[in-house]
Amino acid sequence: LSLxxxxxxxxxxxxxxxxxxxxxxxxxxxIQTDAAINRGNSGGALVDASGRLIGINTAIQSNFTGGxxxxxxxxxxNMALNIVERLIDGGGVVKRGFLGVYLRELDENYAKALGRNxxxxxxxxxxxxxxxxxxxxxxxxxxxxxxxxxxxxxDMQKLRLDISNTSPGAKVxxxxxxxxxxxxxxxxxxxxxxxTRGLAGAxxxxxxxxxKPQELIEGVRIKEIDEETRAAxxxxxxxGGVVVESVKDNASAAEAGLRPxxxxxxxxxxxxxxxxxxxxxxxxxxxxxxxxxxYVAGRRDILAVPLVE
Numbered sequence: 001l002s003l004x005x006x007x008x009x010x011x012x013x014x015x016x017x018x019x020x021x022x023x024x025x026x027x028x029x030x031i032q033t034d035a036a037i038n039r040g041n042s043g044g045a046l047v048d049a050s051g052r053l054i055g056i057n058t059a060i061q062s063n064f065t066g067g068x069x070x071x072x073x074x075x076x077x078n079m080a081l082n083i084v085e086r087l088i089d090g091g092g093v094v095k096r097g098f099l100g101v102y103l104r105e106l107d108e109n110y111a112k113a114l115g116r117n118x119x120x121x122x123x124x125x126x127x128x129x130x131x132x133x134x135x136x137x138x139x140x141x142x143x144x145x146x147x148x149x150x151x152x153x154x155d156m157q158k159l160r161l162d163i164s165n166t167s168p169g170a171k172v173x174x175x176x177x178x179x180x181x182x183x184x185x186x187x188x189x190x191x192x193x194x195x196t197r198g199l200a201g202a203x204x205x206x207x208x209x210x211x212k213p214q215e216l217i218e219g220v221r222i223k224e225i226d227e228e229t230r231a232a233x234x235x236x237x238x239x240g241g242v243v244v245e246s247v248k249d250n251a252s253a254a255e256a257g258l259r260p261x262x263x264x265x266x267x268x269x270x271x272x273x274x275x276x277x278x279x280x281x282x283x284x285x286x287x288x289x290x291x292x293x294x295y296v297a298g299r300r301d302i303l304a305v306p307l308v309e
């Protein structure tokens with residue numbers, strides 16, 4: 001705007017803004033401010049009332065004019081400093097830590113199924129890739145991460161960012177809860193550039209048998225994995241469990257995301273190798289929300305299904 005220098009003022013309206021797609025799917029952790037950030041401001045200083053640097057101005061949300069509407073974003077200064085130090089130490093390259101898992105936020109149903117107090121009481125591991133730092137350390141799908149390097153793990157994006165901001169080769173400590181019992185898992189992080197991006201699931205161990213559909217829980221019918229089903233679903237021989245034959249549209253399982261053609265590999269954190277296994281586990285289950293580990297579309301996930309009397 002042909003102005004040599006200018007200053008604007010405002011408030012910090014939010015911290016930890018992510019999923020803005022400013023970095024095209026990369027790691028995001030922005031300060032939001034209504035101090036006007038105008039064209040040419042990107043890379044400029046966001047300072048507090050005492051002139052101390054707290055952020056690096058980066059982007060704005062705007063209307064069709066491209067002007068400021070009071071929604072601006074800045075990279076936190078401590079995050080920028082971390083990157084600068086790693087650029088210097090790494091010879092101009094930033095290396096990010098790699099664990100090798102898929103993560104999921106808890107919601108009310110997941111928290112209830114896992115016996116947690118609230119929805120911010122940990123981050124759920126839904127899949128562990130083979131030959132990754134997580135698998136080598138013994139981490140498993142269904143583990144609930146509650147602490148990372150001595151800090152509470154309450155937010156998936158924050159945990160993902162903390163892991164990536166840790167240098168490859170560093171030995172880090174996870175506190176997890178598995179089957180209701182707390183344990184410590186020490187992991188030597190890998191390099192994200194070298195890490196497996198398309199994570200595959202761990203082997204199961206299914207047994208072919210009768211293809212007769214049976215109802216597992218309300219509205220859900222299942223059957224064994226026979227050779228025809230395995231071929232139709234393009235399932236690797238290592239994937240075991242039972243196949244969902246049908247799900248009623250109004251069933252709680254459908255609302256939780258269970259679909260026909262999905263393979264159920266675990267129920268209540270117990271491996272399933274046959275329809276008989278599945279029935280046996282469900283019959284013994286006494287909770288209100290059932291955890292299902294599933295395999296669909298080439299990857300694993302975990303669903304929390306409320307049981308309706």
